[in-house]
Amino acid sequence: DHRLDARFVMRWIDILDRLVVEAEPQLTEFDAAIGDADHGANMTRATCACKAVLGDVPPLTTAAAFSEVGEALAQYIGGASGPLYGAIFLALGDSVPATTDIGAGDLVAGMREALISLHNLGAAVVGDKTMVDAIAPAVAELEQLVSVGAPFPEAVAAAAEAAARGARSTIPLRARKGRAAYLGPRSEGHQDPGATSSALLFEALRLAVGP
Numbered sequence: 001d002h003r004l005d006a007r008f009v010m011r012w013i014d015i016l017d018r019l020v021v022e023a024e025p026q027l028t029e030f031d032a033a034i035g036d037a038d039h040g041a042n043m044t045r046a047t048c049a050c051k052a053v054l055g056d057v058p059p060l061t062t063a064a065a066f067s068e069v070g071e072a073l074a075q076y077i078g079g080a081s082g083p084l085y086g087a088i089f090l091a092l093g094d095s096v097p098a099t100t101d102i103g104a105g106d107l108v109a110g111m112r113e114a115l116i117s118l119h120n121l122g123a124a125v126v127g128d129k130t131m132v133d134a135i136a137p138a139v140a141e142l143e144q145l146v147s148v149g150a151p152f153p154e155a156v157a158a159a160a161e162a163a164a165r166g167a168r169s170t171i172p173l174r175a176r177k178g179r180a181a182y183l184g185p186r187s188e189g190h191q192d193p194g195a196t197s198s199a200l201l202f203e204a205l206r207l208a209v210g211p
């Protein structure tokens, strides 16, 4: 079935970069409403740095590709989101087998580790109006569908939809983490920028896995 190699990681990042560039005005607008209007710029810089660090020649293992991406995000990208996205990819790099390629189940298990790592760093839970509101339901959907034997592309498509729903679910919420939390009730009625970019992460995964 699905074997995911370092080229797959490069495809995922390439597609994410394209989606982030397309969505940059929206990410900027969302962060202007409840933050400091730099999430679009932070994310385009982030995906550009990831593409640069991966280069043209794939790393030897999927795990190495994830780790390179994680280091680039954690080290070079400012804002709250850089280290948080960095933690996701560093956890993926640490938890998947260090073999040339990995199985779909390895990626799913890695995504659970990534969510734990995100929580360990940012301490946000579902409902705090953060990236976690998109990522947690997406990981749950992925695990659930893979556990009942759904084809991987179907599971990833469902996860992408869950992430998009999760991002929209942040609109009425009051932020409890990050700079939006300082706004208190004035953060209500706006979609969280980080949850929006996290939905793009899963949409890019869907497109990278293919039909």
Ligand code: ADP
Pocket: 031, 035, 036, 038, 039, 042, 043, 078, 079, 080, 081, 082, 084, 121, 122, 123, 124, 129, 130, 131, 132, 177, 178, 179, 192, 193, 194, 195
């Ligand atoms: P900054 O807020 O430093 O300018 P960004 O604008 O790039 O950084 O990212 C803001 C996003 O980071 C928020 O929309 C939110 O989704 C996410 N975020 C902030 N703090 C946390 C946290 N503690 N845990 C998870 N996500 C967080």
Ligand code: MG
Pocket: 031, 035, 036, 037, 038, 039, 079
């Ligand atoms: Mg910001």
Ligand code: MG
Pocket: 036, 038, 079, 080
């Ligand atoms: Mg900022």
